[in-house]
Every structure is written in structure tokens, then in C-alpha cells.
Amino acid sequence: MRAIVLDYEHRSLLKRDVPVPAPLGDGEVLFRIEEVGVCGTDRELASFRFGYPPAGRSFLVLGHEAVGTVLETGRGVRSLQPGDLVVPMIRRGCRPPCSCCARSRADLCTTGNYRERGIFGVDGYFIEMAVDSEEDLVRVPPALAAIAVLAEPLSVVEKAMASAFRYRQEPPSTALVLGAGPIGLLATLALLGRGLTVLVHSLEPADHPRARLVEQAGARYVPELGGVRADLVLEATGSPQAAFAAIGCLGPLGVCGLLGAAVGTGQVSFRDLVVGNRVVFGSVNASPESFQSAVEQLARFDRTVVDKLIHRAPFEHFAASIAGPPSETAKVVHVIH
């Protein structure tokens, strides 16, 4: 069957024929991939900055934002049946499991020996069919079929949001999102859905389609950060300078969630953090609860907005979306079936 892979021997991105899955083991589920989304991680993987193939193999099947339909279930599978729509979770716990992985919180793995489908040592979902254990699949209502591919990126937002609300000492009323890419836009929708006043700042001009989508969703697009203070700030840019700016925009008791920034040098007012009881935290991946929460949020989102986050492309156009520049207006989602 067809798959899009990274070939680590020749450092190339290519389509490849791979064997169909072996017969199912106990507790396993075979599912047909319907759609797979592309994100910045895929583009970084394709530049071979990180990621690695399964042991003993020189290639990795890409793709970690997927939605599929169950085709067949192995012995002992109780919660899923053929025809069910499912979204796979990405991270697989370390072996032997650390205390976090042992309690199904591989997203908090403390050994660093976790694997991630489509990223670290396990094949992803830019392929026709895949097999996962029942507990790594999240069932999605059929009504969400057209947007369920957003559940994985939204789960990352939902985990960060759960932490932000837990760390915050008073109910928040204002939020600032830095970045208007798919993660920033999903965060904007999730924050609006929680009743917050949301500002979004990004580098795009105010008449850019992303800025217009922000406004259509009900948030305010702010081209300048001067004087902006918010109860919650979410950094969804990948830029360390944005992370420093995010910390500087925290109001009293403010909580700043970092989702993608790397390493940078800048000024931090630790005094403000201290005097204002402020919190800065990083968040990666997502818990099973965050995936459930993402599915619930998707069902509440304004479809006239969220549908615009998705730009569908054929299977074969993988090179343009993965090796090319990021989409100007939306998340590229490849239709597999």
C-alpha cells in the first residue's frame, strides 16, 4: 500500500510501497486512514533536524494528525467496532514505563524514551491503513468527520489550556494568543468557547486572511503588543522572541503557556513574575483527557470558522505541503481515502 516516508539513508521525502499490516493481535484495531494533516513538525522532520525511523529500518512513515475508520478489531477490543471514526493518539510510553507512562500519561514521560508515531521510531499515518491498540484510539462522532483531523493539534491546545486554568489563581477573563497559524487559531476558538475575551497577535498584516478569520471567530487581531496585558497568554509561534514577548504581556496572576518556542536570549522581568505571582509553563503532546476534550470542543466550534482552517489536497501533493512553505491560510489536509 502507498505511504509517504522519510528515507533516512538518502535524506529524502518520497512515496513508497509498504506491506499491508499483519493480522491483528489481541486488543489491536485496524483502521483505514481517511485524512492526514500536515504541520510544522512534519516540515522539520523532512529537513531531518530530528526524528528517527523504527529500529532496523531506514525509513519512517510520516504523519501524526489523522482520522480513520475502523475496519477490523482484534480479540478483546470492547469500545470500538468496524465503521467507527477514530483519531489516533501519538505518543507511545517508554518501556519499562516510568511512573507517568504507567498511568497513561506518556505526554509527561520523564525518561525521554517515549516514541511518537510519525516522529520518533514508529510509523505515522500518511499511509492507507494502520494498526493501533484500542487504548491509543479516540472515538469521534460521525458528525465531526470533516474536522476530526484537527483533533490532534487541538488536543495539544487543550492540554495547555487545562494546565493554564489549573495554574491560574483566579478565573481568567482575557487571553492573548501569539501566532495565527492553525494552533493559534484553534487556541483562539477554544478560548472563545470558554467565554474569554481573546486578542490574537501575529506577524501577518491586519488584512491577511488569518487575521480576518480571527475577527470572524470573534477575537480581536492586534498588530502591536504595546500595553497589552492578559490573564492567559498562549505562545503558538515557535519563536523565542515571541516567548519573551508573551511573558511580558502577563497581567497580575497571569499564566503563560509555551507551545513551540525553541532557545533564545532576551530580557525577563523576574521581578514582575514574583510581584504578580505569574506563571510560565511549557506543554507538549496531550493526555487522553485532552484528546477527549478536543473532540468535545470540536463539536462546539462555529463550523463556518473552523471549516476554513482546513485546505484539502490529494495524497500525491505531499511534497508541496511537507517540503514546501507552510500554507498561507490554512492547515493542509491530505485526503487518503
Add this chain to the structure above:
Amino acid sequence: MRAIVLDYEHRSLLKRDVPVPAPLGDGEVLFRIEEVGVCGTDRELASFRFGYPPAGRSFLVLGHEAVGTVLETGRGVRSLQPGDLVVPMIRRGCRPPCSCCARSRADLCTTGNYRERGIFGVDGYFIEMAVDSEEDLVRVPPALAAIAVLAEPLSVVEKAMASAFRYRQEPPSTALVLGAGPIGLLATLALLGRGLTVLVHSLEPADHPRARLVEQAGARYVPELGGVRADLVLEATGSPQAAFAAIGCLGPLGVCGLLGAAVGTGQVSFRDLVVGNRVVFGSVNASPESFQSAVEQLARFDRTVVDKLIHRAPFEHFAASIAGPPSETAKVVHVIH
């Protein structure tokens, strides 16, 4: 009666005669100050970098780490009686109260219009007698009389520690304390008391009395931070470079509490914060619960260690302890009565 005051008109620290307190109002308590401790804040106040006197007055009575004995109680006071040992809390809520101040969490005040005894707009306790409302006083068992003056600085540590344990996603087992001043040493004792393995790093050489006190308490003094990773890190130095270093010493799921650092420029690996689900937070002042917790901790501390934190000095030696260099080995506590 005698008081040590900051004169804002002449920018000087001096002893001054001030009126005895007026008759008590409902709910008020008159207490005799037994001892008052001196800290870095007092030294900063004495350099007139911040702080201000009560409205309409040009001087402020210094002192915010105090222990006293109740002399008289006003109408309606239920929980205290003459002879009780008390420690006053420092911050007084904003008026009209923000939602935090309204629920007795002036330490989380979001308006910034709080006042603090001995610091911002209300007289402190380097004086013979004082009056406070019943709810601003914490009763202390007589057995703790000799160390109760440490309750206020310890309450700051206890608040930070409660936050750190709340933010941490797994039970912590190792802690790193940066700074071996009184706050650092109290944090060390509080962390050891919670069963953690504690490392302490400071600028003093390993044969310094503070380093020896750290080792006597059961922690390990580490002259170098290279390779040190801890579940909890507490910055108790006031130095922004130490704060950047503190963040760099966090293990996976690590939580870093900042207690005193100011503003600085340095490198931050936001990627490490993200990938390791790490948390950095600032903490100031203390809640009523943290004062209670401080009193409970004091009762458990090893007296052969904690007694060494205190160096007693006469009332009249105020200039040496406040305007002079910080004590080399201990917290200076002035005996008032």
C-alpha cells in the same frame, strides 16, 4: 515610645520617639513587640529604592518580621487573649478590595493598591508596641518563642512551596535551592522536612559557615551547578543570573519558584520548558494558610540548626544591621523587649 524609622524628608534611618497607640477599636489587638528581624527588603527600603510612608506623614516605622505578646484586646476579639504570642501578617488588602483581597488573599492582590506594614504606607514593627486587627495576627505556641520571628520569612517560602507542589505533576524527590541566606536556609529546612533530597548552591565557598549549616541540616552544598537537575528549584538569591541558572537546572516536569530575582537578560531554552512540561513561577508575600503552615513547620525544625539562623542584637544597633552589609552567617534579630 521608641521606633526605628525611615525619614523620607531627609532620606535617613533614625531612632525616633512616636506616640503610643490610641485606644483599641473593635476587633483590634494591642501587642508588645518582642523581636523584629531584618532582611534584604529593609536594606533596600533604607536605600530609598522603594517603599513609602503613611499618607500625610514623612516617616515610616521599619520592620516586617516580628513576634509579639498580646497586651490587650478590643471588643469582639475571640481568638486571642493577653499573654498570647503572635506574629503579624504583613500585607493589607486594597480598598475597595479586589476579588483576591476580598477573600483574604491580599498576597494575590491584582490592583497593586495593597499596603504592607513596614514597607508600603503602614508602619512596621521596629517599635515597642503595635495594633493590628485580630485577623492579621497568627497565634504561635509559647514553645516557639525563640524562633517565631522566622515565621514571616518562612511563610514566604511556604507559599512558594505550596504552589510548587501544586504545579508539579508527579511527587518531587529532589530539590535545588539557590542562595544560602536566611530564605534559602529556611527553604532548605522546609524541603528536607518534606522528605526531599536537597542540594543548595550559593556563592559562598564550601567551608563558609552557611555551607556548613546546610550540611549540618542534612542537605548537600554544591559549589558548581554543572549537570545538576532537580524536580523543584527555588531561587532565593535576588540575582537574575541565578534565576536563568535555576530554570536551566529543572529536570522533566520540573517546577522553578522565583522568590527575589529582579530583571535580567539571559538565555532560556523554551524548548526544554515545552518538551519537559516544565513550570516557572514567581511568588510574593504569603497567604494566611502559609503563615499557619510556617508556624507548623517551625515546630518540626531541628532546633540545633534553626537556632543558628538567628543572631540577636540590641534595639540600638539598628544602623549596623539595616544600613550596613548583610550578616555573614545569620539573620539579625533585634530584641525589643
